[in-house]
Amino acid sequence: MSGSMAKTLRTVHKVITRGVEVTRSHSHSYAEQGLPDEALWSGFISYARTFVNLTHAHHDGEELLIFPFGQERMPDTSFDLLIAQHREIAALLDEMGTAVDEAEKNPATESLSLISRLAAQASEIWRTHIREEETIFSAERVNAVVTPEEQVKLMQQAAQHGMAHSGPDYLVAPFLLHNLEPEDRAYMAAEMPPIISQELVPVVWKDKWAPMKPFLLP
Numbered sequence: 001m002s003g004s005m006a007k008t009l010r011t012v013h014k015v016i017t018r019g020v021e022v023t024r025s026h027s028h029s030y031a032e033q034g035l036p037d038e039a040l041w042s043g044f045i046s047y048a049r050t051f052v053n054l055t056h057a058h059h060d061g062e063e064l065l066i067f068p069f070g071q072e073r074m075p076d077t078s079f080d081l082l083i084a085q086h087r088e089i090a091a092l093l094d095e096m097g098t099a100v101d102e103a104e105k106n107p108a109t110e111s112l113s114l115i116s117r118l119a120a121q122a123s124e125i126w127r128t129h130i131r132e133e134e135t136i137f138s139a140e141r142v143n144a145v146v147t148p149e150e151q152v153k154l155m156q157q158a159a160q161h162g163m164a165h166s167g168p169d170y171l172v173a174p175f176l177l178h179n180l181e182p183e184d185r186a187y188m189a190a191e192m193p194p195i196i197s198q199e200l201v202p203v204v205w206k207d208k209w210a211p212m213k214p215f216l217l218p
Helices: 005-033 038-073 080-105 109-136 139-145 148-165 169-178 182-191 194-204 206-215
Strands: none
Touching: 005 038, 005 109, 005 139, 005 148, 005 169, 005 182, 038 080, 038 148, 038 169, 038 206, 080 109, 148 169, 169 182, 169 194, 169 206, 182 194, 194 206
């Protein structure tokens, strides 16, 4: 595990960036063109719910672990804007989660249109948010005040928190890996225990996350 704070944050951000776009585009197309077959619908619901839960957990982990650590090491840096953006995104995610639950119980174009609109709003704030955050936690700034060993420890804690609060491991781990292009996926896999990336995701859990595959990168 490299534990690079800057690179790990950027990589997780790429997962969420793709997640919100896939959720937005497919909910929009289903609202416009009609519902897919049952298997694809099940996969979409799992994908959208995992996106919502993982994004919530990522932000919670930042506020619990990463921002306080950053404030300690970079006392002249304000995290107020980032936290305010988290609140805006969280409100949209809460609405989206409710809409996903409703769509699962009662598939209808109204729920899908709402999911699409909420994802579009969240995406707009999200893109501004990660530009700000990745500037604060650039490799240059972080490496100047945080040792490699401290970065490894902090990223391990953040990963454990994220996995514990994002939903079923058998959906979260493939979501993290397969919303990334090969180079970034290899980095993310190296950040995970080998049993997860090499055995559980491709073998033991493959049938459990198979319905999400059409929404993931091969």
